[in-house]
């Protein structure tokens with residue numbers, strides 16, 4: 226295998242709305258290339274899904290002029306998969322739903338790391354000289370706050386409500402800003418193939434989550450992967466998923 230190039234900027238940043246930026250890891254295989262959301266409030270900032278943990282995220286945000294050390298920040302993992310929570314260890318305050326909390330602890334943090342290391346084209350560049358894919362692991366970073374359905378996260382000028390959206394994983398959550406109509410949906414809903422066949426997925430419960438999302442008055446959805454979308458695309462994605470499950474003849478399909 227030819228040597229991979231070392232890239233000076235591991236993360237790509239794109240403005241995504243008022244006080245919101247999306248960071249991504251373009252040199253990570255697309256299956257593990259998740260969205261990292263940096264949402265700034267007047268009292269509290271959120272980093273929603275801090276990525277793989279391959280390269281230092283806070284330093285990258287500082288290099289973009291966005292990281293202010295004296296501001297309180299809460300890191301939230303929408304669920305316990307490595308592409309969303311691998312960077313949680315960089316943050317002192319770490320939140321996840323209770324049903325996925327074990328994924329931040331010790332051995333369980335590793336459960337998707339071997340699959341990533343074994344992938345052809347897992348990374349297409351290196352974040353630093355000498356970085357080795359074979360040595361990559363998820364660092365344990367136990368939650369300091371457990372989230373549950375209905376919890377409110379106050380940022381000062383806006384607030385988000387925790388929606389428990391299980392199915393992709395038991396502790397998958399969304400974060401919904403009712404006032405702005407903005408939903409951070411994690412892997413419960415994004416514009417791409419939705420996964421309900423992972424070791425801790427549950428398709429029957431996922432369908433209930435989809436029915437709930439179908440009724441949600443969201444105008445903008447920022448998913449765990451891919452581009453953001455509006456209400457019409459949201460409903461189409463939900464329909465596509467439910468139709469696909471029905472065709473697959475899942476028991477309980479309706």
Ligand SMILES: [Zn+2]
Nearest residue numbers: 304306393412
């Ligand atoms: Zn996931």
